[in-house]
Amino acid sequence: MNNLNLIQELLWRGLIHDTTYSEQIKNEIITLYTGFDPTYKSLHIGNLVAIIMLIHFQKSGNNIISVIGGGTGMIGDPSGKNCERILKKKELLYNNIFYLKKQLSLYIDFNYPKNEILNNYEWLKKKLFIEFARDIGKYFTINYMLTKDSIKRRISNNNSISFTEFTYQLLQAYDFIYLYKEKNCSLQIGGSDQWGNITSGIELIRKKLGVKVNGLTFPLITKLDGSKFGKTENGENIWIDPNLTSPYEFYQFWINISDEQAKKYIKIYTFLKKEEIKEIIFSHENDPKLKLIQKKLASEITIFIHGKKTFEKIKFISNILFNKKKIINEINKNYIIFIYKNIPHKKIYIYHNFNIPIIDLLVNKSKFLKSKKEAIRQLKLNSIYINKKNIDEKFILNKNDLISGTYVLLQKGKKNFFMIKIVFMLYDYNF
Structure with missing residues (x-):
């Protein structure tokens, strides 16, 4: 597939949000790049779109570069953020970069001669501030920088933005010009929230080198509430790492x-x-x-x-x-252990003889439900099941309810499952 056909394919798939391609696309092999933010140790399904885009371009014979923002990650991209980011420590960023490289290598063929994973800290660390201000800063007016959505939205919401985050777009622009000069990279792709940063790089290359390069963004994948998936440990992210999202x-x-x-x-x-x-x-x-x-x-x-x-x-x-016909208590213990390991679960320690009221089990012991109020509501709705049997608020868990003498399967509604593993103690330490 040539690049003209590729762009048509990406359009049909809904993978293009904005692009600077306004003229006939040349059917030639290009080098392109996209960036990955190392603020956490795993990619999520929002980042997965970037990986899929890179694979589409690679299948068309192009060279791809994945840039992990070891340098820009020390500052933090203000795009899509309503307040100042908490700065990450170098040691944490290094750890995250290690894991992101490992993940990217699982899905992209970096054995291909010109495919690379790079860390922008390697070239940003060599640039002195005074040199950067003279060589890069002089090509950007404050007026121009204020037009970018990431900056404009922050200011319009009466939120402040530091000089540190304000200059982020200049660093990303520098990434593009560096990669153009060193790797002949002529296309940058990213999520739709990166359009301002991408066009800043395009402008820098045009003004400084007199060369036309291109940018392309794909739509952001959002949660049900409309917010984007981000690299925070808390929240409803769907991670690629099986240890974070099974x-x-x-x-x-x-x-x-x-x-x-x-x-x-x-x-x-x-x-x-x-x-x-x-x-x-x-x-x-x-x-x-x-x-x-x-x-x-x-x-x-x-x-x-x-x-x-x-x-x-x-x-x-x-x-x-x-399967409603499957009786969970009759299933082989090895299968139960396998289920336990692969669905949300928790190990709890209990004295050998026990009687646990259902609300205590749902809220305090397992943390399956967030509050006593929610537990009562779900029980009144007949939405709670123990070992696939519907129970009420009078239910008390005891040793006879354990699957294979160890496990308990909790269920809310038709889709939400949680398993508890009971570990018995010789003595009751709850005094």
């Missing part, structure tokens, strides 16, 4: 998205052909209850991230949890 939770996220989201995401997150996607959507619309789009999307993306063997294990777990 493969089972990862798969269930895609299964449970709406039809509208599924029709959009199957184009963005898979490499299925156009005709196959159209056929899946057509079949789904004939019987939406079967959730054919969600199932195909979930299987494709789970196999891509976690592998086929893991996907088969997830199907096995789902068959047990969602």
Whole structure:
């Protein structure tokens, strides 16, 4: 596929939000790059769009560069932020960079001669401030910098922005000109919130070198509340790291998205052909209850991230949890252990003889539900199950309820599962 056809393909998939390509695209091999922010130790499904974009370009024969922001990460991108970022320590950034490199190498072929992972700290650290101000800063007016959405939105919301974050766009612009000169990189891609930073780099190269380069952004993937996925340890992020989001939770996220989201995401997150996607959507619309789009999307993306063997294990777990005829207490202990390891779970320590009221179990012991008020409400709605049996607020857990003498399966509604492993103590230390 040449680059002209590639752009048409990306447009059909909904993968282009903005682009500077306004003229006939030359069918020549190019080098492009995108950046990854090392503020946490794992990528999430928002970053996954960038990886998929890079793979599309690589399949068309282009050279790709992944830049991890070891330098810019010390400052923090103000894009999409309502307040000043907390600065990260160097040691934490180094640790995060190590993990991000490892993750990127799983999905992108860096054995290809001109594909690279770079850390922008390596060239930013060599630039003295006075030199940077003279060589780069003189090409940007304050008026121009204030027009960028990331800056304008912060100021319009009566929030302050430090000089540190204000200059972020200059550092990213410098990345682009450095990569153009050193690697002949002529295209930068990124999420739609990066448009201002990308165009700053384009302007710098035009003014300083008299060369036209290009930028392209893809749409941001947002949570149900409209906010973007970000690298914070807390919150509802869907991580690529299986230790942060289990493969089972990862798969269930895609299964449970709406039809509208599924029709959009199957184009963005898979490499299925156009005709196959159209056929899946057509079949789904004939019987939406079967959730054919969600199932195909979930299987494709789970196999891509976690592998086929893991996907088969997830199907096995789902068959047990969602099959009403399966009696959980009769399942082989090895299978129960496997389920425990792959769904949200917690180990609790209890004195050998115990009786735990259901609300205490749901809230204090397991933290499955956030509050006593929520537990009472869910129990009144008949939404709580223990070992797949519906129970009420009078229920008290005792030793006879344990699966294989050790485990308890909690369930809220049809989709939310949680497993407890009971570890018995010889003495009761709760005094």
